[in-house]
Amino acid sequence: MKLLIVDDSSIIRGRIARILSDPRLPEIRIIGMARNGVEAVGLSQQFKPELVTMDLTMPEMDGVECTEAIATLNPKVNILIISALSDKATAIKALKKGAKGFLYKPFTDEQLIQAFLEMID
Amino acid sequence: MTLNDIDEHEINVFVDAVVQYFLQITGQKAEVRAAYLAAGETLPPTSEFTGVIKISGDYRGCIYFSADRFLLSRLLLAMNETKHTDDQLLDAVGEIANTLAGNARRHFGEKMEVSIPLTMHGTEAKSLQHMVRARPYVIMVRWKQYEASMIVDIRHDKQ
Numbered sequence: 001m002k003l004l005i006v007d008d009s010s011i012i013r014g015r016i017a018r019i020l021s022d023p024r025l026p027e028i029r030i031i032g033m034a035r036n037g038v039e040a041v042g043l044s045q046q047f048k049p050e051l052v053t054m055d056l057t058m059p060e061m062d063g064v065e066c067t068e069a070i071a072t073l074n075p076k077v078n079i080l081i082i083s084a085l086s087d088k089a090t091a092i093k094a095l096k097k098g099a100k101g102f103l104y105k106p107f108t109d110e111q112l113i114q115a116f117l118e119m120i121d
Numbered sequence: 122m123t124l125n126d127i128d129e130h131e132i133n134v135f136v137d138a139v140v141q142y143f144l145q146i147t148g149q150k151a152e153v154r155a156a157y158l159a160a161g162e163t164l165p166p167t168s169e170f171t172g173v174i175k176i177s178g179d180y181r182g183c184i185y186f187s188a189d190r191f192l193l194s195r196l197l198l199a200m201n202e203t204k205h206t207d208d209q210l211l212d213a214v215g216e217i218a219n220t221l222a223g224n225a226r227r228h229f230g231e232k233m234e235v236s237i238p239l240t241m242h243g244t245e246a247k248s249l250q251h252m253v254r255a256r257p258y259v260i261m262v263r264w265k266q267y268e269a270s271m272i273v274d275i276r277h278d279k280q
C-alpha cells in the first residue's frame with residue numbers, strides 16, 4: 001500500500017514513518033512526504049498514493065483544501081486527517097471534502113496504529 | 122466592536138490541554154506549578170525555545186508555549202525521535218503550541234482561528250509585547266524535573 005505523509009512538522013512526519021514498522025500493520029510503503037498542501041497535491045499526481053495522512057494547519061494550502069484536491073484526483077484514496085483542531089465542525093468539513101478518518105493530536109503510537117488498521121480494513 | 126475578557130473556565134481549557142499533552146505523549150501528566158496574571162509591558166521571561174500561535178476570527182491575540190532544550194529533548198525521546206538539533210527543537214516547540222491551541226477549539230469552536238506556528242530561539246522572545254490583554258495569563262508547568270510555560274494572551278472579539 002502506497003502512503004503519502006502530509007504535515008508541516010518534520011517530527012510528526014518522522015513519527016508516523018517510524019510507526020509503520022509495527023508488525024500488526026500490512027506492508028505500507030512511503031511514496032512521499034509533503035510539508036504543505038501544494039507539495040502534497042503534486043506528489044499525489046505523480047505517485048498516486050492509496051493512503052494519505054493529512055495535517056490541517058499548514059502553510060501554502062491547508063489540509064481541508066488539499067483533501068478535496070487529492071480526493072478529486074482519486075476518489076478511492078483513503079485520507080486520514082491527523083490534526084490538533086479538535087472542534088466537530090472542522091472534522092465534519094474534512095470528512096465532507098473526502099477524508100475517511102480523523103485522529104486528534106496529540107496521539108499515541110497505539111492510536112495511530114488502530115487508525116491505520118481501521119482505514120485499510 | 123469590543124474585546125471581551127475570557128473567563129476562568131476558559132483558561133482551564135488551556136490548563137487541561139497542556140496537562141493532557143504531556144500525559145498523552147509521555148504517559149506522565151505535567152503538574153501545574155503556578156498560574157497567574159502577568160504584570161509589566163513585556164511578556165514574562167520565556168525559555169530558550171518558544172512557539173507562537175496567532176489567534177483570529179472571533180478571538181484575538183496569541184498563545185505561547187516556551188521550554189528549554191532539555192525538556193524538548195526528553196519529549197522527542199518519548200516519541201522515539203533521536204535527532205535533537207536546534208531545528209528539531211524549534212519544530213517541536215511550534216508543534217506543541219499548535220497542538221495546545223488546536224485542542225482549545227474543542228471548547229471555543231472553529232471561529233477561533235489558529236495560525237501556523239511561528240518559532241523563536243534564544244533571546245528573540247524576550248522582548249515580546251502583550252497583544253490584547255493588559256495582563257496575560259501565565260501557566261507554569263513542571264514535567265519530571267523540567268519546567269515550561271504557556272502564556273494565553275487572547276480576548277473574545279464580540280460584535
